[in-house]
Amino acid sequence: MNALTMPVPDLSAYRADFPILSETVRGKALVFLDSAASAQKPNQVIDAMTHAMRHQYANVHRGLHWMSERTSDAYEGVRDKVAALLNASSRDEIVFTGSSTNAINLVAHSYGSLLRPGQAVLVSEMEHHANIVPWQMLRDRSGIALRVAKVTDAGEIDLDSLRAELADGKVGLVSVTHMSNVLGTITPAAEIAAIAHAAGAKVMFDGSQAAVHQPVDVQALDADFYVFTGHKLYGPTGIGVLWARRAILEAMPPFLGGGDMIGSVSFERSLWAEVPHKFEAGTPAIIETIGLGAAIDYVSAIGLDAIRAHESDLTGYALERLQAIEGLTVMGHARARGGVISFSIAGAHAHDIATLLDQNGIAVRAGAHCAEPLMKRFGLTSTARASFALYTTRTEIDVLAETLDRVRSFLV
Amino acid sequence: MNALTMPVPDLSAYRADFPILSETVRGKALVFLDSAASAQKPNQVIDAMTHAMRHQYANVHRGLHWMSERTSDAYEGVRDKVAALLNASSRDEIVFTGSSTNAINLVAHSYGSLLRPGQAVLVSEMEHHANIVPWQMLRDRSGIALRVAKVTDAGEIDLDSLRAELADGKVGLVSVTHMSNVLGTITPAAEIAAIAHAAGAKVMFDGSQAAVHQPVDVQALDADFYVFTGHKLYGPTGIGVLWARRAILEAMPPFLGGGDMIGSVSFERSLWAEVPHKFEAGTPAIIETIGLGAAIDYVSAIGLDAIRAHESDLTGYALERLQAIEGLTVMGHARARGGVISFSIAGAHAHDIATLLDQNGIAVRAGAHCAEPLMKRFGLTSTARASFALYTTRTEIDVLAETLDRVRSFLV
Amino acid sequence: MSETAENLYRALVVERARRPLHAGEVEAADGAADGSNPLCGDRVHVTLRRGDDSRLAEIRHATRGCAICIASADLMAESATGLDDAGLSALWHRFEALLRDGEAGLGREDGAALGLLNAFADLHEYRSRRKCATLPWSALLAAAGTGEGS
């Protein structure tokens, strides 16, 4: 655990904002430890979406009428909120997409089309499939190479391996996670950016997990691209974000074609709109963007520093409790880590663990976590994964540990 | 107007389901005549989304736990609803996308990659930019040709022109709208499909407008692809649908890469999931898909036949009332038309008309309606457009006509 | 329309839209430029002549557009005539502020300086129409070569 200067804040009062947390599952109180897959939504987000649909809704941008103007204001206002969240230097650097996956695919298609055969994209062994498959598809389409930086036994990106892959200067883009969805590892993004830039490469961070658990400052990281996804940040599904430096966005060709992304259209030729609109084709996810804005307001009011301190405390406690269970092994032991813990129990299959926990109302994930290459790296086919959010409590971790202990003696 | 065998149904009771319709704008009761841009949402849709977020939510497909299984059931259940709505022969032919625009881009990238230089895609002059720009981008990327079927003065697709463009057998895909968002024209889709197939081309219909206003049966039309967008069908933003024949989907390569669309991943090679999942990368728009399901239930309960009869009656009445206004010209006079009317008033600019209507609480659209080539075909730069929905009333059309009359004498 | 239209479409605006006083083209112009809005197809062609003191001696506009656009072009031509480049720039900034914030955002001095242009005081409530009023200005600023305008 990082030494944190902040005292551990008490976030328990915020639990009441999440109606789903009062549900029971199979007759037991829900203990939701699958927030890394998707977080639950506070009333503030639900209400913002509902308010839009009940009181102030129309399609955006092209309408001259009151409802359309007001909805456009609400929609565009979220661009400012996202810019502030990431400390982007301009709101025009924020592109709304459907998800992290869509954002990474946008970059792979658009920025990827600017890379030349002979150049390479470098990822790490700990990437989510969303940050692997788009690059494989680019490789197969356009003849660039896909390189992979190794992960150490501790579950950290091996920076020597990263440097070695960059040494010949052929890597055009380094695309790595800012926090592993399997190991919880928080990667040294600023250091990676410096290494990439020194080798002439641009750098993209997959912040799908990181942006949820800690403050992110794209300028301090000296990143070139940063993506995250709304539904993990307590927002709705169907909305994600790509941030990139303005000059890069301006140099990139558009990805999808349609309404809103054009200046003018004739059959011979169309002119593109300015960034960021050039990348937002068709009717955007208006209601979901408004929901994301409410989610950003919500976490900002609590403070991402406080959320990090809370989750860091929980993670330390959970590691302690889980590692006391006989036969239980935690996957990875990175120095910097967030609230995600993958584990195995000798003699028990992850699926059986998950189902038996579920029978006790405890939701964890089991499987390869959309990160097969990482699992293979650690010689595993599946693990169980518990992940924490701002609403997770020590009591829930106690319930997890006690139940796991019973599960173990039942199965093994 | 088509002679309709159905008596005009009274849908006025359904207005109460749409809370936004009780809003006032600039001190006047809202008269919302911009539903072709995006429809308002009934309580049933709002409640379905809210219910999911409050009571039953987790990420789908990969979770073994109760919340995830139940959410997957709800999500996948909507695939059945969409299949029934379109009379698809299998639920596996339904692909969820972010919007019509995303669906058309998916086809342009994926099916487009199967077309060979020398082949062509044929659209019509009355397409929305969403059904033009993706094909231009494909043309510029891959060397296929883009051809355009003419539109008659009445505002119908010129079938002789369509046949002529198909004559050399080089057209691989005909992609045309099933209902114009500017003229209201309903195109003879079954006839167009027969013509396209006779020339060896596949056929795609942009049902963004049509699916909202009438029953659609993709098998009866003998279509190969059909797309629509949730937010125009009284559903949320951020969700659209691509239907295509299973054999075609199976032959198509995936478009976006990431989680959920793969069978297995290694750095060397990934295996794709079965259709339709092959085309659904990343966390889908879960909450929005559930909302779309509620919207489909809603319109199905009213009946799309009844909605068509209601809107047909309204459109006839509106044409009568508007054409009685001095100097007013309606754009196009197709025999088969739905509830969309574009018009100009001699001596008054469409933007001034829209703003003056807005001052009276009436929302209409003004501009080129994302269909610049069509506007150019008719020698116009912009029109005002009033569009109707199941909740539109004759009284609202009276208010429109009376206010337009005053606007005209004020401006001209 | 009366009460409600009053605020945005003031009599002066409607009047100038119907019968602009400064339409046309300056012969042997010292500067000319076009402005166009591809979204609505509106176009403004501005020509100008400078006096011996290099002040704007005559400004004409040929405008195809909405009432706001034509009236803005016409009142712009009238208000900017006689100004030097610094004066033009100052007037533009005041006008921009008026469109952004309405009268509330301006000092008394600004209000006085805007003169006839105050006819657009309510446009700030109609954000999507602002461009209609600024289009002629971007053409004028280009024609005058000040390097400003949107």
Add this chain to the structure above:
Amino acid sequence: MSETAENLYRALVVERARRPLHAGEVEAADGAADGSNPLCGDRVHVTLRRGDDSRLAEIRHATRGCAICIASADLMAESATGLDDAGLSALWHRFEALLRDGEAGLGREDGAALGLLNAFADLHEYRSRRKCATLPWSALLAAAGTGEGS
């Protein structure tokens, strides 16, 4: 675990998962096939020998998987031994129905025919785990060459 685990992980399932009775490989097999689930990495290898009457005389499985998967493979091997192809097919359809609808969906005759396989009666409530139980069956049906299975 007691009460709550009872339903899904019955004693018989846990017992067989811990100590399968039909694990291993048939020597000089008449049929063999693999089943694998790439999502969780589970694998089953089934081998079988037929008697002179062509009935299934011996079935063995080598399974790497969860408790449900191992126990399903083991109870499958036990239940299918002695059946001809028609009997195997009938048993598979009954088992499939049990996993889909639970006991409520079955007639009394089906229940009797399923025998030990009734241990999986509660799996229908855990849709995402059904594949764990059917994986060995798809391997057996392939090994028997019936052209069925998922």
